[in-house]
Each structure stands twice: as C-alpha cells, then as structure tokens.
Amino acid sequence: MTSPDLTPHSPLAGMIATWAFGALAAVAVGLLSPLDERFLWLAVGAGACVFVAFAVNLAYGRAEGFIVRTAAAALGALVAMGVIAFVFFIVGITALVASV
Numbered sequence: 001m002t003s004p005d006l007t008p009h010s011p012l013a014g015m016i017a018t019w020a021f022g023a024l025a026a027v028a029v030g031l032l033s034p035l036d037e038r039f040l041w042l043a044v045g046a047g048a049c050v051f052v053a054f055a056v057n058l059a060y061g062r063a064e065g066f067i068v069r070t071a072a073a074a075l076g077a078l079v080a081m082g083v084i085a086f087v088f089f090i091v092g093i094t095a096l097v098a099s100v
Helices: 012-032 035-060 066-099
Strands: none
Touching: 012 035, 012 066, 035 066
C-alpha cells in the first residue's frame, strides 16, 4: 500500500533544468553553426526546449499547474536562448567592426 505525497516535490528543479538546456543549446548553436544558418538552428533549439519543458513537467506527475509550469519553463529557456544569441550577435558585430 502506498501513501500519498504529503509534501509535493518542488517544480523549480525541472524549470532550472529546462532553462539550462536552453542555455546549452544556444551556446552550442552559437559555437557550432555557420553564421548564415544560426537563426534556423536557434529555432530548432527553441522547439527542443518546448519539448523538454513538456517532458520534464510530465515527469513531475502533478496535474495542478501543469500549463503554468510548462509555460514558465519554456519561456525561461527561450529567454536564456535569446540573451545568449544576442551576446553572440554583439561579439560577431564587434569582430566585424574590428576587422575593418
């Protein structure tokens, strides 16, 4: 016989894992993809972040607040990807101006 969870696990760890996945995906895209294909690969990474957020929140196992948790995790990962992509953009522009 199993007893119900009296104190549910914190969903914050799943959100942080999704945000870290988004940050790592953006760094990988920034370092490994050619400049003309970078936006395409960032879109693929953003889609992967949505799937990761969905999977992590399904594994959490609680129906209450599922949509809010999934949206917060996906949005946080997309914001992390956007910030890192912007940093790569600024570094690229700076290198371009310095080479002229």
